[in-house]
């Protein structure tokens with residue numbers, strides 16, 4: 574693996590909510606638990622996907638800027654804000670919003686536009702003054718190289734479950750290291766994924782922050798594995814010292830915690846077209 578370069582990994586805690594008040598309460602709660610960064614943090618609200626979306630452009634951008642202002646006001650500078658856009662803006666909108674929230678110093682601006690066109694991501698990056706994070710849908714070193722070679726990203730987001738495991742993610746981290754780009758491993762899938770991600774944190778000098786989902790310590794996830802990442806109470810997960818990735822699947826995990834297929838629910842615009850919330 575190349576040797577351990579740190580003892581613990583800074584994490585960002587997930588915050589969800591369909592009202593600004595819920596989201597702010599989540600950020601305040603994260604701080605109370607000792608976390609120093611929150612993510613999955615939308616400026617648009619995590620609204621019901623069954624409800625069609627509509628706002629004027631002025632309200633869409635203006636309300637989002639005001640929401641980020643409230644986030645910053647709620648916690649001062651004690652907590653870093655990782656602003657998640659979920660690919661829902663055009664490049665022009667992304668530039669407007671990126672410039673509008675610059676004064677609140679977000680840690681990063683995640684997936685402002687769909688990741689498919691590397692030149693468009695590079696265009697947005699060239700026009701704003703906050704770091705872009707992207708890469709959670711990519712599967713290969715070649716896609717990450719396309720991003721990096723265009724200076725389109727400041728924090729890459731490889732998912733160990735998509736990019737060829739720890740080995741694949743290490744290669745991608747090394748590409749980014751050569752360009753002083755940070756690594757923020759994408760991690761929504763399971764406690765096993767979290768432990769695999771900690772191996773990237775352990776060995777990649779340019780590791781920056783680890784996504785840490787809510788609910789890893791409750792059933793059914795704790796029924797799968799015989800341990801969990803240890804939070805130090807100050808916003809870091811300890812790098813495990815046990816063999817392998819530091820946990821084992823419990824006997825019968827496959828049978829006791831069967832796969833639950835998840836329906837894909839896509840939010841629609843008021844006009845009937847698809848938006849990617």
Ligand SMILES: [Mg+2]
Nearest residue numbers: 657683684709
């Ligand atoms: Mg994301």
